[in-house]
Amino acid sequence: MKIKFLRRNIFQRILGLPATSKPADPDCWQFSDGKFTIDLTKAPELKTSGGAIRLEGGDLSLRILVIHGDDGQYHAFHNRCTHMGHRRLDPVPGTGTIQCCSVNKSTYDLNGKNIYGPAPNPIKMYHTSVDGDQLTIPVD
Numbered sequence: 001m002k003i004k005f006l007r008r009n010i011f012q013r014i015l016g017l018p019a020t021s022k023p024a025d026p027d028c029w030q031f032s033d034g035k036f037t038i039d040l041t042k043a044p045e046l047k048t049s050g051g052a053i054r055l056e057g058g059d060l061s062l063r064i065l066v067i068h069g070d071d072g073q074y075h076a077f078h079n080r081c082t083h084m085g086h087r088r089l090d091p092v093p094g095t096g097t098i099q100c101c102s103v104n105k106s107t108y109d110l111n112g113k114n115i116y117g118p119a120p121n122p123i124k125m126y127h128t129s130v131d132g133d134q135l136t137i138p139v140d
């Protein structure tokens, strides 16, 4: 597979600034009983393939990246590159990959497998399920 790199400038890479934002509507998701639930009607970022949001902060003990993949499915990843910098990840639209925001650009496929760069291990993934407009992601 030929690896495509997300277009980011060198300062964004050095500082580890991800392209993926937190959701514009902070009320689109909640975390309780070991699972994330996302109201898809309030998360337009996930409406089309290539879209993504990152969920983090507050009392959360982990941060996750949720993407609407090129395969039309939702995917959720532990948002922590397995390289020693532990930077965040972004989808690379149209490629079926996610990529570290750092200079070294470690890249993973949609199964979490590390396929490029110095990352030594796969990314942990979480099961996703959709019921109506609700996306559920258990992380326990």
Ligand code: FES
Pocket (backbone or CB within 6 Å): 081, 082, 083, 084, 085, 086, 087, 100, 101, 102, 103, 104, 105, 106, 117, 118, 119
């Ligand atoms: S932290 Fe991701 S490639 Fe280094």
